[in-house]
Amino acid sequence: MVGKLKEDSTINEQLAQKPFEKPDFKAEKKKKKRRDRDSVRLEENEVSPKTKVQEGTDSELQKKKKKHKKSKDVNLDIKISDEKEEAKVDENSTDGSVVVTGKGVKEAKFVPLKSFVESGLPDEVLECCRTFKSPSPIQSHAWPFLLHGRDFIGIAATGSGKTLAFGVPGIMHVLKKRKGKMPRGRSPLCLVLSPTRELAQQISSVLENAGKPCGVMSTCLYGGVSKGSQISCLKSGVDIVIGTPGRLKDLMEMEVCRLAEVSFVVLDEADRMLDMGFEPEVRSILSQTCTERQMVMFSATWPLQVNQLAQEFMDPDPVKVVVGSEDLAANHDVMQIVEVLDDRLRDDRLGALLEKYHKSQRNRVLVFVLYKNEAARVERMLQRRGWKAVSIHGDKAQTERTKALSLFKSGSYPLMIATDVAARGLDIPDVEVVINYSFPLTTEDYVHRIGRTGRAGKKGVAHTFFMQQNKGLAGELVNVLREAKQVVPDALLKFGTHVKKKESKLYGAHFKEITADAPKSKKITFNDSDDE
Template identity: 50%
Template sequence: MSKRSRDEVESTTDLSKKEKREKKHKRRKTEDQLADIAETNKSTPTATAKSADDEEARKAAKAARKAERKALKEEKRAAKALDGPEPVAAEVATKKSSEATHEQAPALAVLSQSEIDEFLSKSQITVLEENKKAEPLRPIISFDHLSLGNTELKSLFSGFKQPTPIQSAAWPYLLAGRDAIGVAETGSGKTMAFGLPCAQHIAKKESGKKSPVIRACIVSPTRELTLQIHEQMIKLAAPFGLKATVVYGGVNKDQQRETLHGSSIIIATPGRLNDFIEEGSIDLSKVSYLVLDEADRMLDKGFEPEIRKIATAASGKNRQTLMFTATWPPVVRELAATFMSNPVRIMIGDNATGELRANTRIEQKVEVMDPRAKNDRLLEILKKHGGLKAQADRALIFCLYKKEAARVEDFIRYKGYKVTGIHGDLSQQKRTESLEAFKTGKVRLLVATDVAARGLDIPAVKLVINYTFPLTADDYVHRIGRTGRAGQTGESITFFTEHEKPLAGALVNVLKAANQAVPEDLLKFGTTVKKKAHDVYGAFYKDPGEMKKATKITFD
């Protein structure tokens, strides 16, 4: 240790001793004053004088107690400064005692363990439990095993035969109040998986309360997905008399602010939600149910700082945190470890590593061609599918750029087809109208950029056409994931040109993983896989999971 360091330590020690001597001196002085006052009271003959002295004694005693409390606070403050700042409460994984309970249905309890194991194996459900002491919960195999109670709520599930695998496995844990991570393909029913427990959780919290407050917060990466979740949550919240509100960018803030009053559930995009938190329009301090939907996508888009702020602001008692994702990369694992308490991980499919894979129910076709042949081939496909005039048939045509999407939309319309579009150059109102027309079947052809490629649930999409291949193989998987949803089959046709040559290897891997035929023309481009570039930091981004831990250096 240097001379300067020793001098500083000795100076700090001397100062500490001096403060202790001063406090001891003050305490003795106060005690002497109290003794003098007491002695004076004994010798004073008149009652009036005695009363005045008693008043002085009380004041002196009060001052002494105040001085001691102040000194104690200063000592605690000094100790806190030496130890460093306390961690944010929302970022510490604490052992919480959940108020939620889940009672297993009698019909489910009588099933043998072999029957349960057979169902888990057939549905490709893997449940990984971090809490080794916790007992595994049986999946809800049938809607009869689910305690719905409300007639209006039961009607929402009347058109479904049985829960999807992610719903079957997740519902018991979510209804029991557990933190959970759901890793499943697109179109697997994740919204209903977290939506039903959310509505029941908030209904219990709001029971008997006069003025509702925001108790549930659902965060998703895009406006379209946020609106879609909001649509589902309105149906789930209505039977309980709850209000669900949606906030997202691209529209007037004042109008959205007005809708917040009386809301118990908020569905939002990260950017707009943070804006409202910072300006004080939204208070998440009572949020006890937090959902991060499409978490991997939000991190890919650089929303990690916003997510951390939201998770910190959502500081309700015994908060239940849920994360749903299509992949399980190190960066998502790190985020889960930061904000979740002993989460149970539920994985659907044979993909134990959590890598992104294409839906095996989708028939994938890749056509290698000259870019100038795209328009003619597109018309051939539309003609082959009868112009998609059947009531149940809809097709999504994906383009890479906004101007390209507008051009292709105009070309298809010029050829006599009824078509609409959705891309970044359109206003939010126009995008919403286009999507609604497509979902209702008023228009059965939709030309879109990747803004619509993630999370949108349009059950009747039978065909996805990739007019231009996306920038990454992951985006390709998300694009074709718009078909083959909820157990249905689908078809995708991809136009691939020499311009996309560096992505050929990654596409070949996706096709092979889904047991799809790989065209010979595609193999000619080679099978080398180009490293994926980060959406924000490009090719220079390094995953935190790959970085070495910091080395602590101690100087003597």
């Protein structure tokens, strides 16, 4: 704060040397009040350094103090300011930048973790991180704030380590609340909401392994399977509930899942959850959790609908960490090939591409389609042609979907056809190639689809079929390709490159039009020529 006052003084001296301008008395009066208020806070902190947030007349400060006073295990080492602060850190991110905003981030002496040991967490909690050399960017920037009880928004690409970014602070939250005692029949303290069953299962697997060494129990609630085992698990007592909105709401209405004690809530893939129409369920579920809760939201993009939900259920101006960019951008480790063709030619072209990319029938290839019946048809067609293929889509029972995913992950059936149920959040190891047999309904889904490859620093290939009926998304796709310095085919440019903001309701103003003379990159080949 002293540095801030000196900075103000230096700025005033520089302004004094400028030619005379008519002063803005109202603005000067506001600045003087702010400086006086900062000086008083500085003196109070020097007298009582242990005091984190001083009492005052400001209603927002009173709300902050009241919320965190009730939770003795939370020790906020921050001081709330009157203006939105911003810190920029240039290290370890996908595009070299991490932006942190929110009230008090500067006063909190924000320091991202360079190692897991720096967090000071118990060895049994850090056991889940022992296979990693260092925290990922979202982990290193999220933990300091989450462990100190701040409401938090994380914007990061898929495959960035988000599960442990919120999972480890969630486990610590449980341990502090339980104070080392884990009684039977206990009600959950932590809730994680996920848009899809597969993602919920994946999060549950990570948190079960992470919580086991310290006795923190998790359960996963999702539809498509019997409720019996899920009800039994809830009755025996759990600490963390991971679930999809539909099944969770059903069990709440049956009064077997009670969330009144939940004080740590995570919305993972928040944008996708609302896009799938789960907003009424999400609002209903959140209203049943503890009013003195810590809210965490992770999302790949930040559309208006998600922002409105955050404003309603989170503290005013929470900490927001953006790793890379809020704009829609594809993973630069993925080589994108877009091919414009007639839909009647897709089956034969898919066969030719599999001969090229999947000749060994050992490497993992993921084929995306748009509709459930299309997934079943393509699966049968490929099986008739001799390919070992499985599929996951909404018409399959959950047990069949789980089995198919397991066969694909193990490599027993390394070719999988999937609808967009598999595009979000799933961590499928070593997928070398993604083929978009059908272009998705949104460019955002395209980015998430191709994000299934090129993960954990590896390179990947995404080959996409683009047809006449997809021409409304041509401009957005061109922008994504150019941002990643990929080749833009002339056939795609013929559909036009203009993008109207109002056409992209999901992203708001995320898309920025790129001029036609933007630089293009050289074509990269995958073994043989891509034109064969």
